[in-house]
Amino acid sequence: MSSAKSVIISCAGIGSRLGLAQTKALLNIEGKSLIAWQLELFKDIEDIRIVVGFQAKAVIKEVLKYRKDAIFVYNHNYFETKTGASFYLGAKDANEYVIEYDGDLLVHPDDIKKCLVEEEYIAYSEKTSDEAVFVRTDEQGNVLSFSKKDGDYEWTGPACIKKSKLKYSTGNVFNQLEEHLPMKGIKIRAQDIDTYEDYQRAIDFVRGWK
Amino acid sequence: MTKFIFDLDGTITSKETLPLISNHFRLNEEIESLTKETVEGNIPFIESFIRRVYILGQLPVDEIDNLLETVELHPKVVDFISQNSDNCVIATGNLECWISKLVKKIGCKCYHSEGIIKDNKVEKLTKILKKENIVSFYKNAGEKVVFIGDGNNDMEAMRIADVAIASGLTHKPAKSVLSVSDYLVYSEEALCRLLNQLL
Ligand SMILES: [Mg+2]
Numbered sequence: 001m002s003s004a005k006s007v008i009i010s011c012a013g014i015g016s017r018l019g020l021a022q023t024k025a026l027l028n029i030e031g032k033s034l035i036a037w038q039l040e041l042f043k044d045i046e047d048i049r050i051v052v053g054f055q056a057k058a059v060i061k062e063v064l065k066y067r068k069d070a071i072f073v074y075n076h077n078y079f080e081t082k083t084g085a086s087f088y089l090g091a092k093d094a095n096e097y098v099i100e101y102d103g104d105l106l107v108h109p110d111d112i113k114k115c116l117v118e119e120e121y122i123a124y125s126e127k128t129s130d131e132a133v134f135v136r137t138d139e140q141g142n143v144l145s146f147s148k149k150d151g152d153y154e155w156t157g158p159a160c161i162k163k164s165k166l167k168y169s170t171g172n173v174f175n176q177l178e179e180h181l182p183m184k185g186i187k188i189r190a191q192d193i194d195t196y197e198d199y200q201r202a203i204d205f206v207r208g209w210k
Numbered sequence: 211m212t213k214f215i216f217d218l219d220g221t222i223t224s225k226e227t228l229p230l231i232s233n234h235f236r237l238n239e240e241i242e243s244l245t246k247e248t249v250e251g252n253i254p255f256i257e258s259f260i261r262r263v264y265i266l267g268q269l270p271v272d273e274i275d276n277l278l279e280t281v282e283l284h285p286k287v288v289d290f291i292s293q294n295s296d297n298c299v300i301a302t303g304n305l306e307c308w309i310s311k312l313v314k315k316i317g318c319k320c321y322h323s324e325g326i327i328k329d330n331k332v333e334k335l336t337k338i339l340k341k342e343n344i345v346s347f348y349k350n351a352g353e354k355v356v357f358i359g360d361g362n363n364d365m366e367a368m369r370i371a372d373v374a375i376a377s378g379l380t381h382k383p384a385k386s387v388l389s390v391s392d393y394l395v396y397s398e399e400a401l402c403r404l405l406n407q408l409l
Binding site: 046047052056060064068069070071072073074076089093094095 | 373388389391392393394395396397399400403404407408
C-alpha cells in the first residue's frame, strides 16, 4: 500500500545570508512561494515531511494550502543546529528510504523524477556559486568526496539514503553522507538560494521551465 | 513495545464533548467559552474542569453517557486504535460515568477522571486525571510512549513522552503543546501514516 520512501524538506533555518530575515520558504518566485514550487515537484509523493523551526507558524500555514496531509517535524533548536540535525529529525521515524531536500533548493521538474527513487544517490549540478560545497566524481559520475575548496560539480542535493544509516549530526547533510562514500551520483539542473543574486537566478531558472 | 496514548476530546472525537453536553441541555454559553479558554490555556485546566463538572454534574448521568456515545469521531484514528488496541490507550480528563459507552465503542483501555454518582447525578469529583502520570507509568514499564494531543492539559504529558504529536484535526493545538511537540499533523491521513511508522 504505502511507498517505501519519504521526502524530507528542511525549512527550519533562518536563511541569514539572504539578508531578508524571513524564512526562505515564503520567498516569492513568479507569484508563488518557494515552498509551493517545491511541493508541486513532490505532488506524487505520499509521505512529505516538512521540518520547521524559524517562523514555523507561517511555513505551516503556507504548506497547508497545498498539502493538508503533510507531516510537520519540529526542530526546536534550529538556531543552534544545521541541516544535518533537521534531516535526522525529519527522517528518524520516516519510511525506509529518506530523500533529503533543502528548503532553499529548486530542481528542474524534468530532473526531479530521477531523484524520486528508492535507491541511494547524491545529486549535484554544474557549478554556479563561488561559495559552495563541491563534489569530486569518477568517470561514471559516482561521488567520491565533498570539498569546500573545489570539485567537479556543486553539491545541491537532493540525496537519498537508507534511514537505518543516518545518524544525528551537529554538522551539515554532506557530513552525514561523507562516511558512506562513494555513492551513486545523479547530475541535475538545480538552483539553490543562499544570496540575493541566487534569488534572482532562481527566478530566471523558473522562467526557463515554461 | 510502542504505547500510543491518545487524548480523547478533539483528538479521537471530532467535536469537544463538554460543549456538546451543554448544547444538548441548552445551557448558556458559559461552558463553551470556558472550554475554549481552557483549550487555549488561558484558564488552568483543573480550575475550569471543576467549574464545568459542578455545572454539568447536575444533569442526568445516563443521558450524557448516551449522548456522548453518538459524538462524531475521526474514523481513521478509530480504525488505527481498533487494529492496534493492545498498543493504544486513551487518557482523558473526562468523567468515567459520562464516557463509558463511548470508550466501549472505541475499544481500548481508558484512563479518566472519576466521581461519586448519586441519584443519577455527579455528587462529588474524586479524581482528576493527570495525563503525565500515565506517560510516566508506561515509560517506567519500559515502553516507548507516543502521546497524541491538542490541548493545554496534554502539555505536561507530551513534554515527557518519547514522541509527542500535536493534533490539529479538530482545532489548532494549544501554543504550549506546539512548544513541546516533535510532530504536528492537520489530517487523519498524516496522523495515521505517522502512527503506523512509529508502530
Ligand atoms: Mg483535546
